[in-house]
Structures are given as structure tokens and as C-alpha cells.
Amino acid sequence: MNIGILGSGPWGRALATLAAEAGNRARIGYRGTPPTGFPGSPNLAALTAESDLVLIAVPPSAVREVVRFARPGPGSRVVIACRGLEPETGGWLSEIVTSESACLRVGAITGPAIAAEVQHRRPAAMVVASSFQEVAALTQKALHSPTCRIYTSSDLRGIELAGAAVSVLSVAVGIADGLKLGVGVRAVIVTRGIAEIVRLGRALGAEPDTFRGLAGVGDLIAAAGLTDHPGTAAGLALARGHAVDAETVSKAAALLALGQRHKVELPLVEAVAAITAGKLKARLAIDGLMRREATHEG
Amino acid sequence: MTGILDRPSNAQISQSLQARSRARLRGLSEAQLLAYLADTVYLERKRFHEQRRSDPARPDEVARIEDCARATRGGRAEQEAALLALVDAYSGEIHNRFSKRAYRVATTVIPGALSRLLTSTNPRQLLAGEFDPDHRVILETAAGDDGAALRALARRHTLIFAPTHLSNMDSPLIGYALDRLGLPPAIYGAGLNLFSNPVMGFFMRRLGAYTVDRRKRNRLYKDVLKDYSVDSLGRRCHSLFFPGGTRCRSGRVEGSVKKGLLGTGLIAWQEGLRTGRADPEILVVPLALSYSLVLEAETLIEDSLEEEGRRRYIITDDEFSEPRTVATFARQLLDLDDAVVLRFGAPMDLLGNPVDANGTSLGSDGAPIDRRAYVTDAEGKVQADEQRDHVYTEILAGRLVEAWHRDNTVLSTHLASFAAGRLLRQANPGLSTTELVLLPTEERTLRRAELLAAIEQLLDQVRRLEAAGRIRARLPRGEGEVEAILNEAISRFRGFHSRRVIEGRGDRVVLDPRLLLYYSHRLHRYGLAGEM
Numbered sequence: 001m002n003i004g005i006l007g008s009g010p011w012g013r014a015l016a017t018l019a020a021e022a023g024n025r026a027r028i029g030y031r032g033t034p035p036t037g038f039p040g041s042p043n044l045a046a047l048t049a050e051s052d053l054v055l056i057a058v059p060p061s062a063v064r065e066v067v068r069f070a071r072p073g074p075g076s077r078v079v080i081a082c083r084g085l086e087p088e089t090g091g092w093l094s095e096i097v098t099s100e101s102a103c104l105r106v107g108a109i110t111g112p113a114i115a116a117e118v119q120h121r122r123p124a125a126m127v128v129a130s131s132f133q134e135v136a137a138l139t140q141k142a143l144h145s146p147t148c149r150i151y152t153s154s155d156l157r158g159i160e161l162a163g164a165a166v167s168v169l170s171v172a173v174g175i176a177d178g179l180k181l182g183v184g185v186r187a188v189i190v191t192r193g194i195a196e197i198v199r200l201g202r203a204l205g206a207e208p209d210t211f212r213g214l215a216g217v218g219d220l221i222a223a224a225g226l227t228d229h230p231g232t233a234a235g236l237a238l239a240r241g242h243a244v245d246a247e248t249v250s251k252a253a254a255l256l257a258l259g260q261r262h263k264v265e266l267p268l269v270e271a272v273a274a275i276t277a278g279k280l281k282a283r284l285a286i287d288g289l290m291r292r293e294a295t296h297e298g
Numbered sequence: 299m300t301g302i303l304d305r306p307s308n309a310q311i312s313q314s315l316q317a318r319s320r321a322r323l324r325g326l327s328e329a330q331l332l333a334y335l336a337d338t339v340y341l342e343r344k345r346f347h348e349q350r351r352s353d354p355a356r357p358d359e360v361a362r363i364e365d366c367a368r369a370t371r372g373g374r375a376e377q378e379a380a381l382l383a384l385v386d387a388y389s390g391e392i393h394n395r396f397s398k399r400a401y402r403v404a405t406t407v408i409p410g411a412l413s414r415l416l417t418s419t420n421p422r423q424l425l426a427g428e429f430d431p432d433h434r435v436i437l438e439t440a441a442g443d444d445g446a447a448l449r450a451l452a453r454r455h456t457l458i459f460a461p462t463h464l465s466n467m468d469s470p471l472i473g474y475a476l477d478r479l480g481l482p483p484a485i486y487g488a489g490l491n492l493f494s495n496p497v498m499g500f501f502m503r504r505l506g507a508y509t510v511d512r513r514k515r516n517r518l519y520k521d522v523l524k525d526y527s528v529d530s531l532g533r534r535c536h537s538l539f540f541p542g543g544t545r546c547r548s549g550r551v552e553g554s555v556k557k558g559l560l561g562t563g564l565i566a567w568q569e570g571l572r573t574g575r576a577d578p579e580i581l582v583v584p585l586a587l588s589y590s591l592v593l594e595a596e597t598l599i600e601d602s603l604e605e606e607g608r609r610r611y612i613i614t615d616d617e618f619s620e621p622r623t624v625a626t627f628a629r630q631l632l633d634l635d636d637a638v639v640l641r642f643g644a645p646m647d648l649l650g651n652p653v654d655a656n657g658t659s660l661g662s663d664g665a666p667i668d669r670r671a672y673v674t675d676a677e678g679k680v681q682a683d684e685q686r687d688h689v690y691t692e693i694l695a696g697r698l699v700e701a702w703h704r705d706n707t708v709l710s711t712h713l714a715s716f717a718a719g720r721l722l723r724q725a726n727p728g729l730s731t732t733e734l735v736l737l738p739t740e741e742r743t744l745r746r747a748e749l750l751a752a753i754e755q756l757l758d759q760v761r762r763l764e765a766a767g768r769i770r771a772r773l774p775r776g777e778g779e780v781e782a783i784l785n786e787a788i789s790r791f792r793g794f795h796s797r798r799v800i801e802g803r804g805d806r807v808v809l810d811p812r813l814l815l816y817y818s819h820r821l822h823r824y825g826l827a828g829e830m
Contacts, residue, residue, distance in 0.1 A: 073661075073668075074667055074668060074671035074672040100662055101662060102659075102661040104689075105686075134686055
């Protein structure tokens, strides 16, 4: 199979590695410097037209522009391989593909696969979701190999939400680590963070089990164990009183706005949004969370 | 070109439907075939029992089911034969009695006799009198023309008209609208109960209605109905689907759609591509209906308010079953300016993409796209995938729902009802909708001035939605428009329903919350606060 990967960063190259491991021909679409190790093309539209499956591995803020350049058509199958909501609109990345192009067959892939580990051929696992079984099956065929297990799901909304949530909750983990609050707090963030997202997922029609699997708990545990994970690293920086990049700020704000639109309370996400936006000090935020009214677990 | 005017014989239809069923049955394992047969026997026997007093089954119907029952103990050939005999019987029941001659007569007289169509008890009474419906039944098209764009598409492609569904008057009105726009007739499925009104039954059959017996719930019957639709589309019969299924009980613009019949478009299209049929392309035309008054409003909202509303999927005792009631209503409704608005929305392909004047699909950037690539492989060969098609149909359903909301036309009765309902809601913040509709008279009385202010505020919101292209409105305009809207609504409501929806009493108005709820629902799903 011809696999087109749009995005030449570490994650794009990691996906190309997985596709090659699974016996497929991977090509990387890039803008700027050509990638090393894999054939590449600066012509995203041509690459898309020639690919059986297209994986988008750019930051959420760049997805719309990439789709406009790539112009996937009615015969294309496109899978979002990045986490988050579109910062400006708060929209789902898969819906950007369907609204900006004639492509309808879309999916999303996420899970605890770390770019550097994948490139070193260490075992990994991810989950791909699509309303179209053929898209999920095709992605499984494209990336499943002895070094990476790919599971399939039909819960596209849940998978996209889980990805967006992990990118924000990992910031909370970084903050707690930076403030040296201990392993217990890290576990609290993971479990209570997932509980928040399960609530939001329910409101959006997602399946709760999705968040307890690779895309939710699995991905968050991996992020929590990595100091150079983008979210965790941002949290560590915040704990030291440094500002973070605009992408991190907008990811938290977009997720919080989504919760507000659906009238779902997201205390941890709200705290991260306030800290990343510079509206609240990290330690005060933790204090505020601990002083919330006592309640049942759920 | 073929189509409804070249109606196939019962034998041709039966042969075609049996061939489709045979292919389906051959794809079943022995266990699946037995389950299919047993499901049919069980549900048909149950139906016979349930309607033994009201409408006893005919001996031949019973005999066929008992043949099926015996076949459950036989071999595969016997089981298939029993089911195919049933397919033959069903195809005879379903196939419309469309008559070219009757159609021509009907379409000639209908423009001058719509009111009589709805008021006569004898079809022969239809032939006299003049009636100018231009200001009563408003026809609009997305192209803003007299239907020329749709006529051009209908010459080259098969069209599926997909309307919202509010009343049993919808299908004759749509038949009339198609004729007035110079569009060819369309076939449509109509419940058996609708034929109880003799005049309507006569014309419904002859204007392309085929019979749907909703009491038959077995899988074979449903499959035969779908096959009939696929077959008809394949014969280039323009079709009228009500994707919402039954009439919307709540009065809302439908927010969801039944996928079964809608999905037959994709099947017929792919079949046409696969077999190399000439003109295989099928397009969908959303159609939004807005009535000032709805004949069956009282029964429908009662049903909607009852939790078991869904059980009354087939309402046989509503206002529509009484010819005299239909007559009174039609006289009063059709005496009103802007009584009904039928807006034909922008045509789309079966994936929900817009199409240009030639029927070519357009992408989000307005560039042409090859829609066949949605269902073909790189070599252009059609790839069968039922699950994919199910998702495509969901996507189409979503686009239809969006189109219906965009094309929904707010009339004075809807606006005044929503404004009054909003005030009732504000005055009773703790009450549920069910409790609101049970308020005693003294608690459902408003000051007229208060209602006028609420209408003015809502009008402003509706105008903004209209400017954003999210809804349409046909309301009195200019100086004194708010007063005019309320007066028009009160006057219209005075006309028909047994209970006045909004009744003026000096400086006060008295409301009927049930009907208020029904009419206010036309503004549901636009993000307007204070809904009842």
C-alpha cells in the first residue's frame, strides 16, 4: 500500500517507520526541508492523490492549511494523527477534513506511542477510530506490525476527544511534577482527569470505555512518564514560572470551551487553561482544586 | 426515458422483486434463512391476531403464512419458494395503481381545484370552478426561479424529493407543487390508513402513491419495500421520500431521519453504475414545508406529549380520517394568504454534496468532483460496502436536516406561539413542559402588551437568523409589523382548531399551551432561549 504522511516532524517520521515496518511504501509530504530516511514530496496534493491512505501528522493549528494544500478527494481515506481541537474554532480535526475537502472517509489515531521509541523499534500500541470500518481496517493494515499493535474502534468522537484531553491533562501532570507534589498527585490527576473527560464524552455521545483504554488512560500514563512529552514539558515550564507556547494555551482553552458549550464541569482542564493563559499561579490552582467541595467519586 | 408514466406491469414488478429477494436469500446461511422465515411467520401470525376484529386477515394471506410455517420444517428450496410466493403477494399489494390517464386528468384539474380535491367526497365533483392558489400555496426554489433549474435536472437525472413531514396533506400538496413547477410526477409510499379518505385515496393512488402497510413489521416485507424503491429509482421514477418516516408529532422540523428508505438511493445508484445503465445518476432535493395551520395539530401534539407516542405509529383516528374535517380545514386554510410555503432546497448528490445546474457534484471550494470515486476503486470499479453506505446515508441525512432548518419558513402563527410560550416559561420557571401544558386558564393568560414586546424581541432574533441564512421568514413587514403579526396569528388560529391557540380578549390574550407548544416548535433548534 502507498501511505502518504503529511508532516515531516518526529511523529510524521515515526509513522513512516511504522508503515515501513508493516511492509508498506511510506512517503512524507513536507513543506520546507525534505525529510531524511524516507522519500518525500513537497506536492501534498499529488502525494494525497497517489496514496491509499493519508495520515496527517502536523499540529492541530496547521491541519486546515495542510488539508487545503493536500485537497483529498472523494476516493481518499484520511486519518488524523495529531491530538487536540482546532485552536481557533474549537472544531474537531476530522471535521476540518470533511468541511475543507470532498473527502468523507476520515478517522483518527492516537495512543501511547512515543515518536522516539517508535523510531528505535520499541513495542508500541495505538487505536484508530473511524465511522467507516474500511478506514479503520486500512489503517490497521498500514501500521500494524510486530513492533506496533493497532486496535480499531468506531468511536471517532471518543478517540479525538481523548487525544485532545491527554494533550491538556499531561500539562497538569507536568505542573504537579514541577511543583514536586509527589506520585500520589500524579495518579489523582490521571484518574480525576479521565473522570472529567468521561463526563464530557458522555455528553458528546462518545463511549466511556474509549477513555479507559489506550487513547485515554494509556496515553496519559505514557505522557506522565516522559519529561520531554510536549504537554508534560509545558507543565514543568509553567511550574517554574515560565510561559508556554501558544499551541498549548489554545489547546486548553478550546477543550474548556467545548465543556462549557455542553455544560460539563471540567475543574482540572479549567485550572490548566487558567494557568497556561497566565491568569492563575500553578500553586494557587492546585490549592483551589483541593479546596473544592467534598463529593462522591464519579 | 422511462419513469412513472411508463408504468411497469404487476408481473414485471413481481418478477424483478423476486429476483432481488432470491439473490438476498441465496446470500443467507441455512440458519439465517430459517430465522428470516421464522421471523416472518411469527410477526405475521401476531398481526393476524392483533387485527382479527378490526380487519381480519384474508384466507389467502393466512394460507401463504401457513405455507411458510410448514416450510420451516422443510429444506432450503422449499423455504425459498415459500418466501418468494410471499414476495409475489407483497409486490402486488405495494405496486402503485398509477394511471397515466388519471394523472393527466388530475394534474389538469388540480391547479383549479385543490380546495375541492380536499373537500369533495366524490372525485367527479372536481371538475368545476376556479381557484387561484398563487397567494395561498407559496412555491419557492433555492435557485429563485420558476422551477426551471429543477426541470432541467429532472430531464437528465432521477430526483428524490425529500420533504419534512407535518400533515397527511403533504403528499397531495407536493404533487400539486410538482405539477405547478412543471416537474414530472414522483412515486411515494403512503400508509394504508391514508386511503380511508375516499377522495384522497383515489388521487393518492393515481398520483403515484404506492401502498405501505405499516402493520406488517416482518423483515421480508421491509426488504420488499426497499427493493421496490431501488427498482423504481432504477427505472428512472422520480421518488418522494419522507425521510423522517411518519408525521412529526411535536411540530418540529425533523432533527433525525430514518435511513432505510433514504439508503435505497445509494443502492440504486451503484447498481446503475455497476450495470452500465444509461442515466444512473440520482440527486436529492430537500423540501421544507411550512404551514400556517396544521390540520392534525391537536392529535399530533397530544400524541407527542404521551410517553407512548411511538406506539401510535399509525394514527387512524386523527382529524384526517374525517372527510368533513378535512373539508372545513382546507376551506379555511386555503382562504389565507401564505397559508403554506413549500421551499425546494438546493439539490445535492447522495453524499450530501451540492450540485451545479448540470448535476455535477461540487466540493467545498466550488470545484467539480467526481462523486463516483466515493464508491469505486482506483480502476473505477464499484466496490460494494454496506457499512460504508450506511455511514454515507447518515451523512446525507445530516445534510438534509441542515437544509430543512435553513429552508424552514417562519410564519406569524409560529412566531407568536414561540413568543407566548417563552413568556409562559419565564412566568413558570420551575415547571416541566408537561406541567406547563396543564396550567389552569387564569395562569395561561398574558397581557397583550407583554406579548407584543416578546414578539418584537423574537422578531429581531429571527431577522438576525434570517440574515445569517439560518432560517427564512414570511411575516408582515414595515410600520406596525409586530401588531400585524399578532393580529394575523390570532385571526388564523380563530379559524380551525377546536381550542384557540392564542385568543384575544381585550387587553389580554388567553393561550392554549398544548397547541402553543406545537406551533412554537417550528423555532426549535435555532439556539433561541426560553423555549417552552
